[in-house]
Amino acid sequence: MRIPLIxxxxxxNGSLALLEDFGNAFARTESLSKAIEIVIIPPFPYLANADEAFEGTLVQIGAQTLxxxxxGAFTGEVSASMLKEFGVHFVLVGHSERRTLFSEDDAAVLARTRQALEAGITPVLCVGETLEERDAGRIDDIVLGQVAAVLDGLTEAERQKLVIAYEPVWAIGTGRTATPEQAQQVHAAIRARLRTYSESLADDMRLLYGGSMKPSNADELLAQPDIDGGLIGGASLKPEDFIAICHAAG
Structure with missing residues (x-):
């Protein structure tokens, strides 16, 4: 049984005031199911405040990269061991913005994944294709290639500790929207690729959808058999919207 993860x-984005708003909102919300996992991933400067703001709630803390x-002499960077000291349980690796804006390739994503695992932090491996790649019919080539580039470099025990998030990069800021059926199709392809490693990996790994999940479409997306949660962007900055999505998952 895969536990939904939101x-x-x-x-x-964000501020200390927004952290306080979120902390208060979750403290007031008593009806959330304990059968889901909830993670807030704020910018680095807010990690300590986030750990305090969500104390006593179901919310865990994540980091955006590492x-x-x-x-060492790596000005501006943050290590897995530092994140661990701030109560970080999850960290994004390979987010589309890190790949495109900061030139992180598959080798860099694998190296970051290994660092997270060594520190006991769960990596959330982000994969996805651009508009040009989708229109060229390269969905499986790109998405499954990104999955394999990391999983092939890990042991089976390490693979079991990952979460994968599918981001349809082509649906961000293009005016085109991924339907639940399109999202499910890619999630099913990822699950099938996992099955080439082991049955248990395919059965147990959580696959998140990262393409503009919001209260209005969360129910339909989360009803898909291979979508186990969401990596939420814009809606994660609004306490009411984010909590509504958490309710949909529970």
Missing amino acids: AGNWKM YSENS
């Missing part, structure tokens, strides 16, 4: 990625080394 993760809110704030990207470079560096591939544990220490």
Whole structure:
């Protein structure tokens, strides 16, 4: 039984006031199911405050990225061991914005994944195709290639500790929207690829949908057999919307 996971990625947004609003909103929400996992992923400066704001709630803390080394002369970077000290349980690796804006390739994503695993932090591996790649019919080539680039470099025990998030990059800011059926199709392909490693990996790994999940479409998306949760962007900045999605998952 895969436990649904709802993760809110704030990207470079948020404030101390928003953290307080979220903490208060979750403290007032008593009807959330304990059969789901909830993660808030704020920018680095807010990690300590987030750990305090969500104390006593179901919310866990995640980080948006990490560096591939544990220490050293890497100005501006943050290590897995540092994140661990701030109560971080999850970390994004390979997010589409890290791949495109900061030139992180598959080798860099694998190195970051290994660092997270060594620190006991769950990596959320983000994969997805662009509009050009989708229109060229390269969905499986790109998405499954990104999956294999990381999983092939891990042991079976390490693979079992991952979460994968599918981001249809082509549906972000293009005016085109992924339907639940389109999302399910890619999730099913990822699950089939996992089955080439082992039956248990395919059965147990959680696959999240990262393409503009919101209260109005969460029920339909989460009803798909291979969608086990969401990596939420814009809706994760609104306490009411994010909590509504959590209710849909529970």
